[in-house]
Amino acid sequence: MKLSGILNKIKYSDLKNFQERDISHVISDSREKFKDSVFIAVKGLTSDGADFASDAVNAGAVAVIYETEIKKMLPGITYIKVDNSRIIQSAVAGAVYSEPAAKLNITGITGTNGKTSTAYIYRHILQQNKIRCCLLGTTEYDLGKRNFIPSRTTPDAVFLQRYFKEIADSGIKHAVMEVSSHALSLNRVEDIMFDRTVFTNLTQDHLDFHKTMDDYAEAKSTLFSSHLKKDGLSVINIDDPYSDIFIKSAGYKVKTFSESRKDADLLIKKVSYYNEGMEIAYSCGNKEFIVKTNLNGRFQAFNSAAAILCALDLGLNTEDIVEAFKTPVYIPGRMEKVYDNEFQIIIDYAHTPDALERAIKTIREFKTGKLITVFGCGGNRDREKRPVMGRISCENSDLTIVTSDNPRDEDPDSIINEITAGIISGSFEIESDRITAIKRSIELAGKGDIILIAGKGHEKHQEIKGVKYPYSDADVIKNITGRANG
Structure with a gap:
């Protein structure tokens, strides 16, 4: 697509160094390397794409669409100023990629x-x-x-x-x-x-x-x-x-x-x-x-x-x-039975009060033994739901083990304290290490019992202090039990 065609798709307030070019790609990440691309500098919550415009040019961009001022404009590059660079991303990319x-x-x-x-x-x-x-x-x-x-x-x-x-x-x-x-x-x-x-x-x-x-x-x-x-x-x-x-x-x-x-x-x-x-x-x-x-x-x-x-x-x-x-429907990490022997272990992505309550009550409808629920709440996210989820789990499970789940930048123990603050009745234990918490639930499970490991479901990582460490509830369970799916 011609660069002029992109200009016809958007409203812009300033245009510098216009040169007609064939545009083959659109990027919003300056680290992507595409020749003859247009870079859209989006202002984010913690960073501004305008600060990385030169990096995008070095990676192959021949035009830059920006919202906040570009500190250094390079020769031979077209600069297009708009009121809101985030909103126009889809229109520009849609045009370049033929709708x-x-x-x-x-x-x-x-x-x-x-x-x-x-x-x-x-x-x-x-x-x-x-x-x-x-x-x-x-x-x-x-x-x-x-x-x-x-x-x-x-x-x-x-x-x-x-x-x-x-x-x-x-x-x-x-x-x-x-x-x-x-x-x-x-x-x-x-x-x-x-x-x-x-x-x-x-x-x-x-x-x-x-x-x-x-x-x-x-x-x-x-x-x-x-x-x-x-x-x-x-x-x-x-x-x-x-x-x-x-x-x-x-x-x-x-x-x-x-x-x-x-x-x-x-x-x-x-x-x-x-x-x-x-x-x-x-x-x-x-x-x-x-x-x-x-x-x-x-x-x-x-x-x-x-x-x-x-x-x-x-x-x-x-x-x-x-x-x-009639053919089984497979949904990763959604009420997924990962162990079925003398007792069952189910993993589920439930990470909201409503989802946790539904998962527990579903198990209650068909379980014969006791129900052990293992869960935590994510860091840097809605704190109001933490005590609510603690109360829901303890009121509806025979035992709750409160643990960590993507603490991110928060202290895991502080998150756990906020969860347990909502517990009014019921039995619970605290184990901040998620693997140890799962081991503990398996040690306590008897014939006919069900363990619900909630919060992560399909996820393949545990996020701590900005680092995503490889982690999977299903893999942990398999390693502990030595088998999966019965």
């Missing part, structure tokens, strides 16, 4: 909990019906020809456009992605229009960033008000207290799901558990059908409902969907 999002059928999922599970279930339904679908979310970015574990739920705008191009170039037509509140607030999906938007639920989390639940809800609702195609579908959990905000933000085409409201488009009528999973009875209009799945937990009946409504909108029928569930 790849427009070539895809994209489903976006937002909510505090359930985003990952809903995305995996939706992709599973499509793939079992021979419809290729890529996925961008917390546990992996599946781009068709390659996949990898990401550093964040929703990629930055420039990378998102690149990934969409990679998906489109591979011939895949469908994508599902998790859209976090941070992504919406920080313009990571700016200019992206979705064919479907899904709201799972809203519970306490990220109040360190959004400050209030109303602000949190407002941020998430913009997925519906600003990023849904005119003929797009909104899928909403109307059992959630915040659902009205999302319904008001949605387009004219809305489908709802519920366990309690008979006016829902998809009603969860009954959930029954058996040894290897559960059966969910659904009612959709005048049609009733039963899904038998390896998934466990009433919350997965809700996540499945959201995925089913999206699949129906795509043109699949209930028979296709029921058949798809």
Whole structure:
């Protein structure tokens, strides 16, 4: 694309040293080396891309889009000043990469909990019906020809456009992605229009960033008000207290799901558990059908409902969907059974009060022995949820072992003290070393017991003082027990 074409896509207040050039790439990280690229200098919370403009030029950038003043402008380089460099990232990258999002059928999922599970279930339904679908979310970015574990739920705008191009170039037509509140607030999906938007639920989390639940809800609702195609579908959990905000933000085409409201488009009528999973009875209009799945937990009946409504909108029928569930759905780190012998060990990503309570109560529904819960809370994150999670775990578990979980820059013992401050009743122990805490839970487990290791799920690291050390709950359990998955 010509540089002049980029200028036609954005509003700019100043232009210096303009030279027409062919632009082949867009970068927002000055360490990336791409010849004939345009560098977008984004002002962040702790650093400013403008300070690294010269590095980007040395790495191959021939033009710089900036917001705050560039200290040293280099000869032969075009400098373009804009009011907000973060907002224009998606438009610039979309233009350079030939608007790849427009070539895809994209489903976006937002909510505090359930985003990952809903995305995996939706992709599973499509793939079992021979419809290729890529996925961008917390546990992996599946781009068709390659996949990898990401550093964040929703990629930055420039990378998102690149990934969409990679998906489109591979011939895949469908994508599902998790859209976090941070992504919406920080313009990571700016200019992206979705064919479907899904709201799972809203519970306490990220109040360190959004400050209030109303602000949190407002941020998430913009997925519906600003990023849904005119003929797009909104899928909403109307059992959630915040659902009205999302319904008001949605387009004219809305489908709802519920366990309690008979006016829902998809009603969860009954959930029954058996040894290897559960059966969910659904009612959709005048049609009733039963899904038998390896998934466990009433919350997965809700996540499945959201995925089913999206699949129906795509043109699949209930028979296709029921058949798809006959093949096991694998969701990394979500109620994942990693040991099943005389007792069971389950790992789950539950890191919010609501998610932890749901995970524990799900296990309560089918457990026979005692329940031991091991969990901690992340550092540099919402502190208000810590005592709440301590209370929830102790009130609903036979024993809680409070430990560390990505303490980041905080003192692990201080985090643990804030967790235990909320405990009113119930038995608990403290062990700040996570591996030792897991060993302790295994030592205490007897026949028929269940151990829930919560908070990390799929994660492959423990973040301490700015360093991400290799770590996996599943690997630790395997090393201690000498076996995995029974």
